[in-house]
Amino acid sequence: MTLPADASPRVRDVLRSPSLLRTEVLAGLVVALALIPEAISFSIIAGVDPQVGLFASFTMAVTIAFLGGRPAMISAATGAVALVVAPLVDSHGLDHLIAAVILGGVIQVVLALLGVARLMRFIPRSVMVGFVNALAILIFLAQLPHLVDVPWVVYPLVLAGIAMIATLPRVTSVVPAPLVAIIVITVVVLVWGRDVPDVGDEGALPDSLPSLLVPDVPFTLETLRVIAPYALGLALVGLLESLLTAKLVDDVTDTGSDKTREAWGQGGANIVTGFFGGMGGCAMIGQTMINVKASGARSRVSTFLAGAFLLVLVVGLGDVVAAIPMAALVAVMIMVSVGTFDWHSVRPATLRRMPWSETLVMLVTVAVVVATHNLAIGVAVGVLVAMTLFARRVAHVTQVDRSLVHGAEGETAIYRVTGQLFFASSNDLYAQFDYAHDPDRVVVDLSGAQVWDASTVAALDAVETKYGRKGKQVRIVGLSGPSAQRHARLSGHLGGEQP
Numbered sequence: 154m155t156l157p158a159d160a161s162p163r164v165r166d167v168l169r170s171p172s173l174l175r176t177e178v179l180a181g182l183v184v185a186l187a188l189i190p191e192a193i194s195f196s197i198i199a200g201v202d203p204q205v206g207l208f209a210s211f212t213m214a215v216t217i218a219f220l221g222g223r224p225a226m227i228s229a230a231t232g233a234v235a236l237v238v239a240p241l242v243d244s245h246g247l248d249h250l251i252a253a254v255i256l257g258g259v260i261q262v263v264l265a266l267l268g269v270a271r272l273m274r275f276i277p278r279s280v281m282v283g284f285v286n287a288l289a290i291l292i293f294l295a296q297l298p299h300l301v302d303v304p305w306v307v308y309p310l311v312l313a314g315i316a317m318i319a320t321l322p323r324v325t326s327v328v329p330a331p332l333v334a335i336i337v338i339t340v341v342v343l344v345w346g347r348d349v350p351d352v353g354d355e356g357a358l359p360d361s362l363p364s365l366l367v368p369d370v371p372f373t374l375e376t377l378r379v380i381a382p383y384a385l386g387l388a389l390v391g392l393l394e395s396l397l398t399a400k401l402v403d404d405v406t407d408t409g410s411d412k413t414r415e416a417w418g419q420g421g422a423n424i425v426t427g428f429f430g431g432m433g434g435c436a437m438i439g440q441t442m443i444n445v446k447a448s449g450a451r452s453r454v455s456t457f458l459a460g461a462f463l464l465v466l467v468v469g470l471g472d473v474v475a476a477i478p479m480a481a482l483v484a485v486m487i488m489v490s491v492g493t494f495d496w497h498s499v500r501p502a503t504l505r506r507m508p509w510s511e512t513l514v515m516l517v518t519v520a521v522v523v524a525t526h527n528l529a530i531g532v533a534v535g536v537l538v539a540m541t542l543f544a545r546r547v548a549h550v551t552q553v554d555r556s557l558v559h560g561a562e563g564e565t566a567i568y569r570v571t572g573q574l575f576f577a578s579s580n581d582l583y584a585q586f587d588y589a590h591d592p593d594r595v596v597v598d599l600s601g602a603q604v605w606d607a608s609t610v611a612a613l614d615a616v617e618t619k620y621g622r623k624g625k626q627v628r629i630v631g632l633s634g635p636s637a638q639r640h641a642r643l644s645g646h647l648g649g650e651q652p
Contacts, residue, residue, distance in 0.1 A: 180448030181458025209431025214460030222414030255427035257387035261420030270412035283518025314484025353475030391435035571601035600631030
């Protein structure tokens with residue numbers, strides 16, 4: 154079946170095509186297997202029972218398959234959310250966590266309706282590259298504990314898994330290479346009878362289905378005061394990670410997605426997750442890359458099946474899943490980290506060509522994310538650094554040229570200002586004029602400039618004031634459009650004589 158290059162396949166298209174359906178089913182199975190140890194480890198980070206993270210992954214994946222705006226993206230319990238809510242669990246327990254997850258979902262829906270997704274356009278490409286590279290590094294670092302103090306046979310098993318995942322796609326793409334690696338390594342270990350760490354060692358798997366519940370907390374302002382900061386943190390971190398991941402998937406698949414729908418879909422998924430006793434979550438870049446890049450999935454079917462398979466595996470086939478060697482899953486995640494990292498961004502040729510400021514923003518984003526294990530902090534710092542460097546760069550391209558013109562009325566000093574005038578550039582504007590030696594008539598020509606803020610208007614007012622004290626007349630000309638409107642509205646009403 155041929156699909157438009159800019160569109161993801163619809164569910165009914167997948168269900169009508171055996172080849173597409175096979176791809177989606179196998180991708181969902183691989184993702185489900187990879188979700189299990191991740192959900193368990195994130196539950197441990199949050200300080201809750203493993204089933205809380207597993208049930209959250211199930212409800213998040215299934216719900217977002219219907220509500221989300223980015224097909225084929227996987228949402229589940231995540232480490233970022235676990236880090237946010239861990240202090241709340243430690244101080245107030247599971248019920249307060251569930252209440253915070255529900256409130257966080259509500260906040261996400263409200264933010265989506267307010268248009269928070271549109272803020273994505275303010276995240277520079279260098280921050281996006283840093284975000285991707287940092288996630289690749291974090292995915293790799295998360296595998297290292299599974300390679301320390303383990304039997305020696307784990308290492309050749311991991312290498313064998315990596316080799317299979319790397320080479321099998323060159324032979325056939327009928328079955329996802331990660332699934333083949335997991336099955337082969339599991340069979341080899343079981344037949345060989347070697348004792349190696351497995352999924353069962355990560356924590357107990359649930360033996361019952363999740364049930365609908367209401368958190369047992371007092372419905373008072375005091376409860377709201379306790380959970381609100383954690384709910385807000387969960388909402389912001391979850392939205393940021395989800396929207397950035399959605400943009401990454403857009404680029405990988407050459408398709409578009411509805412970011413506003415994704416934002417309120419994440420909120421809806423967290424509300425559902427909370428009422429089923431889950432710890433909340435957001436998009437997972439590692440599992441999403443397994444689904445999209447390693448397995449070739451493109452529709453909501455794989456997302457839904459990832460959640461459905463997860464529940465079937467942990468509840469119905471828990472003994473079988475528990476026997477899967479961690480070496481197989483470590484191999485899968487290592488290859489995901491390698492495939493996620495933007496190697497082009499660190500090539501010497503790229504670094505030589507790229508402006509130093511772009512490289513610095515990327516490195517700062519990577520460093521902060523890796524140091525804090527918090528994507529929201531890293532991206533926020535990266536954006537702040539990018540804005541600072543941009544303001545510095547733009548401020549330096551502002552020019553003031555002075556010339557003297559002799560006319561019938563005498564000599565006139567003309568200052569032609571070019572560039573973008575805002576707080577970073579206009580603060581130096583005041584010092585660019587020769588107040589003492591200029592003639593009695595001065596013209597400030599702003600036809601080549603744009604006035605962006607009150608700081609610039611205040612600077613122009615200060616210039617007029619200082620010339621006025623010396624008995625000299627100043628005319629400001631050349632303003633048009635928004636610049637003229639801004640100057641007319643603010644001039645003379647800002648107070649003060651110097652910026």
